[in-house]
Amino acid sequence: MTRICAAGSPNTTVLPKSTASTSNATVAASTASGNPSPKTPPHGAVLEMLTSEFDYPLPEDLIAQHPVEPRSASRMLVVDRATQTLYHRQFADILAYLREGDVLVVNETRVIPARVQARKLPTGGKVELLLLARRDDLHWEALVKGRRVGIGQKLSIGAHEQNGVTATVKAITPSGGRLLQLDTPLEDRLDRLGSIPLPPYIHAPLEDPNRYQTVYARVKGSAAAPTAGLHWTAELIQQA
Structure with a gap:
């Protein structure tokens, strides 16, 4: 084997x-x-x-x-x-x-611009959010990088952009994340307000966001790429 x-x-x-x-x-x-x-x-x-x-x-x-x-x-x-x-x-x-009869299982998830910069209201302190899971249009689970972001804290996302979003921390998840309640849906604005989250050991800026997607990615919602699949090309898939 x-x-x-x-x-x-x-x-x-x-x-x-x-x-x-x-x-x-x-x-x-x-x-x-x-x-x-x-x-x-x-x-x-x-x-x-x-x-x-x-x-x-x-x-x-x-x-x-x-x-x-x-x-x-x-x-x-x-x-x-x-x-x-x-x-x-x-x-x-x-x-x-690969041998005849082998099965390849692929993850069709597509990485979203899940890293979002926000500011605490009313102090203006900087907070970085990593969106992990969408519960519904107005509720997201997120990791929060910042100090003293407790229940009830309001956050302004895209405050200096047109059509910004306000989030309120409603709960702390068992893993230490935050459950955010939004005043308006965020998903359709992520391309403008968010960025693709890269691993901490990658310091160079992402020049082409499509390179952090698999060629078969189609289902939006992932905060990280299924990296084992990044090496497949459309031509290889056709030959497999």
Whole structure:
């Protein structure tokens, strides 16, 4: 069986024998991060794990700030588990690893300009909103970046734009977000009032918003792109 993921450069690498089993790989990763090696739990017990065990150094100069052209030229790492070998390919080669009867499940969500700048009323303090879910025309769940934005706080969205929107914090969600009630629908104005939310490690401005959409995106509502699908082109889909 072959496992496919993204990364790499054009060459071939043989995996060390120590990574042949899941338990060995887990111990190696934990030790490298400076955490104690996990012990094998008794039968039926649950092994607790810290999110810090998944931290690893990633030099900023290795994070691409601009998308490659064409999309399918993105790098792809293929893991052949039968021979314990790594193959560095381009995503355009993925068709060589698909077999008759394979099923590809796609996420047709389309990213909306979900990052919105607002100001607290009446003080004018700056607040950044990340819209997460639309409950109905006048209610949205959002993450709020700003201090002391409690229940009852009014926010002005697009205050200096024509047809601005006023939002009121009605509740705090279990995850710490805010439920906003709007005085008028916002969705049709997001192209003017909002921007596409990029990951925090991307510092370059988004020159072409369509590059943060999959070629098959059609259902509006996502705050982030299904990044595994960004490498597909219309031509590749037709050939698949």
